[in-house]
Amino acid sequence: KQEVTQIPAALSVPEGENLVLNCSFTDSAIYNLQWFRQDPGKGLTSLLLIQSSQREQTSGRLNASLDKSSGRSTLYIAASQPGDSATYLCAVPLDYKLSFGAGTTVTVRA
């Protein structure tokens, strides 16, 4: 069974600071890892998907790294903005199932 853990559960930073969100998983035999964003009362929006053959993936201010051997992924958000306030979840597939972490709720203070 794949266990996915996200630490910290919540994070509050001033605008402009870089964000570092952590995700760890127990079974390193994964073929990809996905980061999602969830706004209050909304669905999940896919941010980045990293294939197991990749070490990192970038989209704008977002950069996600993957270290399969250590069972870790990190999402970096550069120069945070109040609009980045949301819950960020990582998910790892086990066969067809996505195992989700509990998420990190981010608040960016103006």
Added chain:
Amino acid sequence: DAGVIQSPRHEVTEMGQEVTLRCKPISGHNSLFWYRQTMMRGLELLIYFNNNVPIDDSGMPEDRFSAKMPNASFSTLKIQPSEPRDSAVYFCASSLFSGVSAFFGQGTRLTVV
């Protein structure tokens, strides 16, 4: 494409009533998932369809829950009879095939009173 479409967005019902949640996946996607999200348990997979066939329903909590996918563009999740502990946000997601990026609907917030 409009993305994954779920209806209704909100549902308030009385205990014992039947509830039907609906989902239209992205056209061309052959994998469909129903998830439930609660504060206590996070996101849980209820059922997975591949090419309209239920592959894994081990996450369906009780016999009161049932799901169908009569065709590639429509799926339903039914709860009969509903109970207060079923209150949660129910998400439908689809993907081109299992294991690749999944796209989620906006969810249905169910409240059973």
